[in-house]
Amino acid sequence: MTHNVLVTGVSRHIGARVASVLAADPGIGRVIGVDTVPPPSSRGDGGIPLGRTEFVRVDLRSPDIAQVFAAADIDTVVHMSLVSAPSRSTGRAAMKEHNVIGTMQLLGACQRSATVRRVVVRSTTAVYGSSPRDPAVFSEDLEPHDSPEHGYAKDAVEVEGYVRGFARRRPDVRVSLLRFANFMGPGVDSPLTRYFTQPVLPTVLGFDPRLQFVHEDDAVEVLRRMAAEDHPGTFNVAGAGVLLLSQCVRRAGRLPLAMPSPAFRLLGNVARGAGLVEYSPEQLRLMSHGRVVDTGALESELGWRPKFTTAAAFDDFLRSRGLRPFGGPFGGNRW
Amino acid sequence: MSVPREEDGAKVVPISAAPSYSRDGEDADPVAEVLAFLRRRLTGDYEVDEFGYDPELTDKVLLELLRPVYRHWFRVEAMELKNVPEEGGALVVANHAGTLPVDALMMQVALHDEAGRALRLLGADLVYRLPFLSHLARKTGHTLACPEDAGRLLRKGELVGVFPEGFKGVGKPFSERYKLQRFGRGGFVAAAIRAGVPIVPTAIVGSEEIYPKIGDLKPLARLLGLPYLPVTPFFPLLGPLGLVPLPSKWLIEFGERIRTDEYDPGAADDPMLVFNLTDHVREVIQQMLDQLGLRRGHAFPPFL
Numbered sequence: 010m011t012h013n014v015l016v017t018g019v020s021r022h023i024g025a026r027v028a029s030v031l032a033a034d035p036g037i038g039r040v041i042g043v044d045t046v047p048p049p050s051s052r053g054d055g056g057i058p059l060g061r062t063e064f065v066r067v068d069l070r071s072p073d074i075a076q077v078f079a080a081a082d083i084d085t086v087v088h089m090s091l092v093s094a095p096s097r098s099t100g101r102a103a104m105k106e107h108n109v110i111g112t113m114q115l116l117g118a119c120q121r122s123a124t125v126r127r128v129v130v131r132s133t134t135a136v137y138g139s140s141p142r143d144p145a146v147f148s149e150d151l152e153p154h155d156s157p158e159h160g161y162a163k164d165a166v167e168v169e170g171y172v173r174g175f176a177r178r179r180p181d182v183r184v185s186l187l188r189f190a191n192f193m194g195p196g197v198d199s200p201l202t203r204y205f206t207q208p209v210l211p212t213v214l215g216f217d218p219r220l221q222f223v224h225e226d227d228a229v230e231v232l233r234r235m236a237a238e239d240h241p242g243t244f245n246v247a248g249a250g251v252l253l254l255s256q257c258v259r260r261a262g263r264l265p266l267a268m269p270s271p272a273f274r275l276l277g278n279v280a281r282g283a284g285l286v287e288y289s290p291e292q293l294r295l296m297s298h299g300r301v302v303d304t305g306a307l308e309s310e311l312g313w314r315p316k317f318t319t320a321a322a323f324d325d326f327l328r329s330r331g332l333r334p335f336g337g338p339f340g341g342n343r344w
Numbered sequence: 345m346s347v348p349r350e351e352d353g354a355k356v357v358p359i360s361a362a363p364s365y366s367r368d369g370e371d372a373d374p375v376a377e378v379l380a381f382l383r384r385r386l387t388g389d390y391e392v393d394e395f396g397y398d399p400e401l402t403d404k405v406l407l408e409l410l411r412p413v414y415r416h417w418f419r420v421e422a423m424e425l426k427n428v429p430e431e432g433g434a435l436v437v438a439n440h441a442g443t444l445p446v447d448a449l450m451m452q453v454a455l456h457d458e459a460g461r462a463l464r465l466l467g468a469d470l471v472y473r474l475p476f477l478s479h480l481a482r483k484t485g486h487t488l489a490c491p492e493d494a495g496r497l498l499r500k501g502e503l504v505g506v507f508p509e510g511f512k513g514v515g516k517p518f519s520e521r522y523k524l525q526r527f528g529r530g531g532f533v534a535a536a537i538r539a540g541v542p543i544v545p546t547a548i549v550g551s552e553e554i555y556p557k558i559g560d561l562k563p564l565a566r567l568l569g570l571p572y573l574p575v576t577p578f579f580p581l582l583g584p585l586g587l588v589p590l591p592s593k594w595l596i597e598f599g600e601r602i603r604t605d606e607y608d609p610g611a612a613d614d615p616m617l618v619f620n621l622t623d624h625v626r627e628v629i630q631q632m633l634d635q636l637g638l639r640r641g642h643a644f645p646p647f648l
Contacts, residue, residue, distance in 0.1 A: 100435045141472035144492035145482075146397045214405065215475020217483070251394050259388030270475070298472070301394050303496075320391075334387035 012038040014236055015083045016062070017069060017115065018131075020044035022196045025057035026229045027087060029200040031236060032060030041081055044090065045075065045107070051070060057196075058334060064214030075118040085127040086119055087097030087236050088112065091168065092198050093133070093161045101160070108164035109171075116175040120183065129185045130172050131234040135162035135291065139218070139298040147176045148303040149188070149243045183241040187231060188301065190247035193322040194225030194274075195329030199294035200286070205261050206330055211276060217255045218299025221247040221327045224317035224325060231307070231315075240310050245302035254296065257323060270297065280284040348458065360467040368511075385465055394604070396482035399462065414453040418550060418595040422454040427544055427598040428461060433498040433547055434579055434601070435536045437625055438526055438546035439633060440513035443555035443574045446589060447514075447548045451505060452484070454610075456594050464497050465505040466532075470571070478596030491535055498539035506532045508622075511571040521552035523632050530622035533604075534612040542601035545625055547632035548629075553643040554581070592643045595636050599628055 013030050026056070032040045038063045042048065047066060049056030069090055090111060092160030095104040112130075118126045137147045140155040147153070159330035171187060176184040176298045191201050204210065223246050231246050258265045268276065270293060277288035278296050308314045317325065327333065381404060384390045385553060392398045415421050428434070433629045438451060452463045465481075465490035479530045485492045489506065512525040522589050559575030579586030602625060611617050642648055 078545035142469045142477065142488070144490050144496075146493070146496055148492070213475075215477075215479065217396075217479040218393070219392070219482070249398070251392060252388075253392055253396065253398075256390070256392075259386060268408045298478075299396075334389075 011042065012037050012085070013081050013083050014087060015041045015043065015077065015081075016067070016087045016089060016210045017043050017111075018088075019059065019062065020046050020048040020059065021062065021089070022198065023192060023225060023232075025050070025059060026196075026225065027089060027232045027236070029043060029057050029060050029228060030061045030233050031087075034237065036237065039063060039081060041065060041077065041083070043069070043077060043329075045069065051097075052057075055184045065186050065284065069114055070106055072114060072118075074114055075121065078118045078122045082124045083122065084124055085236050086125060087232060088114070088115055088127070088128065088130045089159075089280040090231070091131055091133070091165065095160075103156075103323040104161075105142055108161075109167050111167045112171055112293075116171055120179055120310060124250065125182055126173070127183045127185075127239060128172075129187065129230070131163045131169070132169055132172075132186055132188045133162065134188045134190050134221070134247065134300055134302045135295075136165045136169060137300060137302065138162065138267045139294040139300050140300055146301050146303050148246070149245055149306055157291055159185055162291050183239045185235045185240050186243040186305070187235065188243065188245050188302065189228055190221040190223045190245075190300075190319075192225055192228055193222035193248075195325065197225050197326065201203065202294075203286070205257065205326075206332070207263070209264045209266050210258050210261075211266075211273060212254060212265045212267050213273050213293065213296045214269045215272075217253045217298040218292075218296055219251040219253055219301050220257065220295075220299055220319070221301050222250055222319045222322040223247050224322035227315035227317055227322075231311070232246070234313070236309055242306070244310065245304050246307055247302050247304050248315045248317050248322045249304070250318045250320055251299075251301050252319050252323055254299070260323065260334050261327055262334045263332075263342070273327070351432075362552075362592060374445065388452070392483070394598065395464070395485070395487045395497070396479070397462070397464070397485035398483045398536075399485075402462075402484045403456070404478075407456055410449055412452050414450055414457075417591050418450060418554075418594040420454060420550070420596060422458045422600075423595060423597040425454075425459045425598060427600055428459040428503070429542065429544075429601070430460070431501065432505050433501045433539055433541040435494075435498065435532060435541055436543055436544045436546050436598070437532060437629065438505065438507055439522075439629055440507035440509045441516065441548070442514060442551035442553075442589075443576070444506075444589075445559050446509070446519055446554055447551040448505070450550065450594060451546070451596060451601055454504075455503065461503040463505045464502045464607070465507075466494055468510060476555070489531075491531060493540075494532065494535040495538055498535060498541050504535075506530055508626075512559055515557065515572040515574070517560055518552070518556035520550070522633050524626055524633070527622050527626045530618045532620045533618050533625065537604045537607050537612040537618070538609050540609065542603050542605070543625055544601055545599035545628045545632065546598045546600070547593070547629055547636050548597075549633065549636045549640050550592045550643070552588035552613070553592035572635040590644070593640060593645055595640050597636050599632050602628070613640050 016028045019028045028042045042062045114340040138153045138157045142154040280286045281288040357501040454464045508527040509525040557574040561573040565573035
């Protein structure tokens with residue numbers, strides 16, 4: 010039985026790393042990577058080498074993806090192509106289309122395919138939103154009070170809806186839905202990692218949210234396992250433990266600038282208007298109420314837990330950027 | 345003795361085992377200790393649990409500020425501490441009074457210092473909406489009153505506290521002092537049954553007299569999104585000075601544990617049983633309150 014894997018979103022960091030570990034696995038036949046732009050490694054400007062991954066440039070929003078399915082007997086689909094922040098040139102509308110329509114096209118192709126047996130979709134813990142009315146720790150089956158209504162989180166909620174619909178229509182396909190906490194690590198470039206590298210960090214006055222991170226190595230390992238073995242279901246993925254935002258700021262040795270929430274919102278909107286940062290109302294809520302998920306289901310399903318705790322993942326990120334606490338050693342090492 | 349039961353399927357990793365701050369151990373140099381404390385705080389090198397509980401900050405800073413109030417202002421006496429389990433999950437259910445939830449703080453000091461247990465209170469969502477209050481509540485170990493959080497804390501073997509009267513209790517007028525209000529919907533009983541932990545009925549006497557509420561500025565409260573805005577003999581008449589609580593004499597009594605482990609966890613879904621047990625807990629606390637009130641006598645001894 011051939012074991013051919015299709016990976017979407019290979020031009021981004023985590024997607025490239027997943028494609029590269031799958032390509033290194035002798036148990037896997039072909040690895041086909043797709044994305045809207047060529048991966049950095051093929052353009053010769055660094056990036057993760059993709060190994061024997063065959064790259065196909067496909068715009069997921071178009072039905073072209075079905076031809077990729079037709080050309081190769083694809084057995085497993087790893088859908089990583091969710092964009093978490095609008096690009097400066099194309100904006101939010103294109104991002105939403107990429108995320109939602111792209112997923113619909115991909116799932117449509119999967120549904121037609123006679124060979125697909127396993128679908129792994131990357132989602133985010135942002136689908137739980139952040140609310141003072143919700144439990145402190147989200148488990149997978151929890152229905153949040155205030156579902157996200159903006160941006161990436163809303164896209165992810167919609168994507169999850171289509172994934173569930175697909176799972177109902179094709180009960181013979183094993184569907185794994187992974188809700189990742191914010192990625193952290195040396196290679197991660199996200200709105201959150203860019204936030205922590207600013208010299209002064211705006212925070213919401215009177216709130217100290219609990220944050221959770223997952224290290225990129227652990228994220229890649231989870232995706233590799235999900236692509237290589239059958240683990241149907243929805244799973245939260247996060248490093249153990251939590252960090253408060255105030256702890257993150259101090260570990261990074263940055264200056265916090267506490268602002269009342271209306272001022273924070275105003276600054277966010279102004280900075281977004283000026284193209285300086287990506288800001289959405291969801292961020293204000295995350296920065297106020299935080300979000301923590303329960304990872305018990307993943308740990309008992311895989312019999313494995315992430316190697317990096319939330320704090321260790323954050324410290325590894327800080328080390329890679331040369332950030333350190335005031336007067337302290339790198340990344341909270343004991344003296 | 346209660347043994348926290350692990351429900352199948354709900355595997356809980358005991359994260360509460362992680363937050364330890366007793367790294368200093370034998371070295372008792374107070375200056376070095378303070379410096380080490382400051383260094384940890386400044387570099388963010390301390391741990392909080394998944395609910396945001398910061399045991400070090402709570403013990404060394406926040407409770408430290410409350411201890412003089414506990415000892416000298418309210419002269420709190422904690423009684424029958426033997427009824428508080430030394431370890432494992434349990435649900436402390438107490439009366440709520442006093443306009444501002446000072447009783448929650450005093451009960452926390454009593455349990456932390458005299459019973460050696462961290463109290464994890466379940467609070468209204470209003471607390472978690474408000475700036476400052478929300479993160480203070482989380483840092484001192486408390487969380488939102490909802491079945492998920494209650495169950496999670498109890499399964500981890502934590503001592504969870506709840507005031508089932510809620511705002512009806514804490515905001516009731518002075519004329520209704522020491523009369524228990526309705527006990528919510530019995531969610532706390534269901535949580536205890538599901539986790540198989542004992543209920544510790546608790547009576548707090550003294551809290552009613554700290555801010556005698558004789559009026560309520562309802563329209564203004566509605567405007568501010570608050571459940572009530574109290575008028576006391578000194579507030580708002582004396583301005584900020586009216587916020588100083590009256591120095592009543594306090595007694596906190598922990599009653600005999602009410603077991604729930606003889607019920608099947610499924611019994612939590614039997615409304616009749618839950619209501620009956622809720623009523624039973626409420627009657628026990630009302631009786632304890634009546635007796636404890638008589639035992640204390642004057643609220644402001646030796647004169648009043």
